[in-house]
Amino acid sequence: MAIVPEWSGVELRAFRVAARWSQADLAARLEVSERGIAKAEAAGSGHSLRPITQAMLDDLLRQAPSDVHARLVNLLTRDGETTYPVVADPEPDPVLGDHFVKHPRDGKLMVEVTAGIYLAGPEDEPRWEDTFWLDAHPVTGSDYARFIAATGHRAPEHWPEGRCPIDL
Incomplete structure (x- = not known):
């Protein structure tokens, strides 16, 4: 499975092509405008996507079949070297084991x-x-606050004014 650490217009276009979707198809899946997809793709690596869009793309990529992953890595690889930051499945740490x-x-x-x-x-x-x-370890309040900022999820009701309490 391929993992894209940071999505830009380059990876967005490669993923769309690998999945064999039109710009309209991808826009509908991401709930953004088709014009926004075209603009991001045209800007290439100079366009950094919003964190919520990156999270949605991560989810779409995770759900994609293996042939889409293979095409994505192939599209982002030139002369046997990955041109853009795409990595395969995380490698197990030999000290930590396979799981x-x-x-x-x-x-x-x-x-x-x-x-x-x-x-x-x-x-x-x-x-x-x-x-x-x-x-493997519990998520801290500040970890969850970063998740909320990146994805736009609603903060827990017990957080005052939607902010993580200091004592968490």
Whole structure:
């Protein structure tokens, strides 16, 4: 799976082409204007995307099939070297083992939760969950505040004026 540490107009266009979407298709998925997609692509590496757009692109890329990942890496690779900052799946740390990795963006330790049936809800109903990665350590209030700033999610109701309390 490919990971794009920082999205610009270059990576945006490569991903759109790799996914075989039109500018209108991608604009609809990101809930932005088609003109905004065209403008970002035209600006190339000189255009840094908003954090919320980058987070949405991360989600779209994570959900994309492996052939889209392969095409993306191929589009961003010239003469056998990656021209732009695209990396493959995080490599397991030999000291940490196969089930731990460091996130390529923030360097936090993550643990693999393997796919399987989990008991969910008050009735403990069996539910299938795909494999996913989870932070190995609790998220701090300041970590969550950065997440809110990057994604535009609503702050918890108990945060005064939408800001993380100092004692968290």
